[in-house]
Amino acid sequence: MGELENCLQCHALFVYNGRKICQNCYANEEKDYDAVFHFMRQQKNRQATLHDIHTHTGVEERKIMNFLRQGRLHIVQFPQLYYECDTCLGPIREGRICKVCSVKMKKELENTAATVVNKKHKLGTSYYTDC
Numbered sequence: 001m002g003e004l005e006n007c008l009q010c011h012a013l014f015v016y017n018g019r020k021i022c023q024n025c026y027a028n029e030e031k032d033y034d035a036v037f038h039f040m041r042q043q044k045n046r047q048a049t050l051h052d053i054h055t056h057t058g059v060e061e062r063k064i065m066n067f068l069r070q071g072r073l074h075i076v077q078f079p080q081l082y083y084e085c086d087t088c089l090g091p092i093r094e095g096r097i098c099k100v101c102s103v104k105m106k107k108e109l110e111n112t113a114a115t116v117v118n119k120k121h122k123l124g125t126s127y128y129t130d131c
């Protein structure tokens with residue numbers, strides 16, 4: 001007997017099958033993906049925007065962005081497309097976060113590292129003075 005899970009999309013209970021969404025939602029998602037994929041496969045749709053794809057396929061823009069984020073659709077061939085940065089929701093075309101956020105994150109990491117070094121340094125000095 002499988003374990004029961006709540007579907008991430010429709011919140012229905014379903015028997016866990018290695019996916020976070022139920023069979024229904026999974027089937028729907030595949031149908032959406034197929035529609036988007038077929039639309040984008042046509043050479044004349046290379047300049048399509050998220051909105052164009054939504055109008056032609058009926059698939060929500062958010063879902064299309066998810067396919068892009070997952071790498072299921074190859075964004076390089078579609079100059080008008082983008083998806084959202086994980087952190088600030090700004091438009092990006094590669095990775096999971098935008099340049100601004102990645103610079104910010106790097107700085108934060110550096111700051112944390114610097115604080116640790118500073119603390120060690122201070123501890124070291126106080127140790128020597130105490131002696």
Ligand SMILES: [Zn+2]
Nearest residue numbers: 007010022025
């Ligand atoms: Zn579901």
Ligand SMILES: [Zn+2]
Nearest residue numbers: 085088098101
């Ligand atoms: Zn960002």
